[in-house]
Amino acid sequence: MATSAYLKISLPQKNKKHEQLLLRKTITSLLDCKKKIMALGSQSRENRMQLKHNIGTCIDTIQDKLFILSQDIWRCPELAYGEKQSHDRLVRFLSDDNLWEVESHYKLPTAVRATWGPFGGKDGDRVLNVGFLCEYDALPGIGHACGHNLIAEVGVAAALGLTGALGLVREPTDCLTPLRVKVTVLGTPAEEDGGGKVDLILAGAFEDMDVVFMAHPAQQDVAFLPCVSITDVTVKYHGKASHAAAYPWEGVNALDAAVLAYNSLSVLRQQLKPDWRLHGIIKHGGVKPNIIPAYTELEYYLRTPLVTDLSDLKAKAEACFRSAAMATGCQVEITYPNHTYSNILPNTTLAQLYEENGRSLGIEFVEVQNNFSGSTDFGNVSFVVPGIHPFFYIGTDALNHTEEYTAAAGAEKAQFYTLRTAKALAMTAVDVLCCPELFHKMRVEFSEAKLKQEQGPKDKDTTVNLT
Structure with a gap:
């Protein structure tokens, strides 16, 4: 603080010595205050670094147990809303630690919530609730080809790493969290089909959460990838059966309707925006060639950014x-289904923090621009509470939803990358917990992004020059 350049004060002559003494005391006090603030900031950074170091240590200590949990879920693939064994295994794992309060059937039969804390701060202070989400449903026929066993492991590992690190703090106030801290693990069923997170939103499961974290296996490490909105639609055509050779004119051909609709949608793509998607199948096309089909069924997915x-x-x-x-x-x-999946609202604050923490662990992030991705019910969560849904490499170039990816998701090789991701998530939570300015920035960005989308895009000049 250079005071001489900024303090130009005219003092009455008779009180000049007294005033100069007061001025020197004031300046000394301000300098002392600045030193204390800088010391607190330095101490805060040191404590954050210590917490982050302890997160890694805590996760490494239980890595064998985490791998067993992941393997148990991987070996028993279950479809949406039917994840009984995976759910029960997760409940047993969380119940082994008596510091966690476990609600085994939380609002849905195969959902689970476990809470730890509150910790730190002072009695009566506001509680800041940090959530880590787990998924554990599989795909029909090919099991955990989307690696949801690893999503469950990441969520649990990050939560236990954070709570373990906080538990090592000598005094709760040493971590300099301005509020009391609560950590929640939320097991969310039915991501692949149905929208379990949407069910939980409607049931109020996210109302007391301040920030949520999860991570999804992929082929690369990406802090944010635009997952898009989606709805599926089932179309059933009812015609009239008849002998296809003897009396075809007596029939009403439901297969013709299905094929015509399929072709119409294919032609429609030419007039759709470049980032809109529709794709479908004919689930039922008739029973025999010599019978005019009386019934056909189509299923389509419709997606927009x-x-x-x-x-x-x-x-x-x-x-x-x-x-x-x-x-x-x-x-x-x-x-149409009961639930539509929303796109994920971006939160640059969280994404940048996650990248910084990930890089410190050796993660090499890929920059993606305007990449089209899939869809997830985490998108709906991102409209309710600030959150992050990064993607992480698991040691293979195999694509999700393939048998090769199923094998990779169950391989020991994936463990290094999975636990490294869990550490980065928990470290990002530490930044938000210990830095009020980052927490505020995250909240403001969440509110602005939500408002911007609800208001819709501004009108653009679409005039083009034709040659």
């Missing part, structure tokens, strides 16, 4: 479905 655009794509697709019914004389049923 913003959930606010999804209704427009639905309207366009539905026009194709209905026009096919009109053209063939069929009746049509169009049904």
Whole structure:
């Protein structure tokens, strides 16, 4: 603090010595205050670094148990809402530590919540609740081809690493968290199909959470990848059966309706925005070639980068479905699921912190711009509470939803990358807990991003020059 350049004060002559003495005392006091603030900041950084170091130590200490948990889930793939054995295994794992309060059937039969704390601060202070999310449902036929066993392991490992590090603090106030800390592990079923997180949102499971973390296996390490909104639609055509050779004119061909709808949607793609997607299958196309199909069924996925655009794509697709019914004389049923998955709201504050912590552990992040990804019900969570959903490399270039990825998700090789990711998540939580300015920045960014999307994009000049 250079005082001479900024303090130009005219003092009455008779009180000049007295005033100068007061001024020197004031300056000395300000300098002492600045030194204390700098010392506190330095101490805060030191404590954060110590907490982060302890996170790694705590996770390394239990790495064998974490691998067994992951293997138990991997060996028993279960579909959405039916993850009984995986759920029970997770409950037993969390219940082994009596510091955790476990609710084994939390709002859904195969959901679980475990809470630790509150810790630190002073009695009566606001409690800051940090959530770590676990998934454990599998895919039909190919098991854990999306690595949800590793998602469960990452969530548990990060939570235990954070609570273990906090537990090593001599005095709760030593960690300089401005608020009391609570840590929650939330086991969320049915991500692949159904939307378990949406069920939990509607049931109030996220109302007391301040920030949430999870990470998803992939082929690269990416702090943020734009996961898009999605809805699926089932279309059933009802016609009239008849002998396809003897009396075809007596029939109403439901397969014609399905094929016509399929082709109409394929043609529609030319007029869709470049980042809109629709893809589908014919689930039922008839029973025998010599019978005019009386019933057919289509299933489609519709995706847009913003959930606010999804209704427009639905309207366009539905026009194709209905026009096919009109053209063939069929009746049509169009049904949508209970839940739509939203896109993930970005939180640059959390993403940058995660990258910084990850790099300190040796993670090499890939920069992605405008990459199109899949969809997740974490998107809905990101509209309720600030959060991060990074992707992490597991030691293979195999693609998700393949048999090769199933094998990789169960391999011991994946453990190094999985636990490294868990450490980075827990370290990012430490930054938010110990730095009020980062917590505030994260919250402001969350509110602004949510408001921006709810208001919709501003009108743009779409005029083009034609040659």
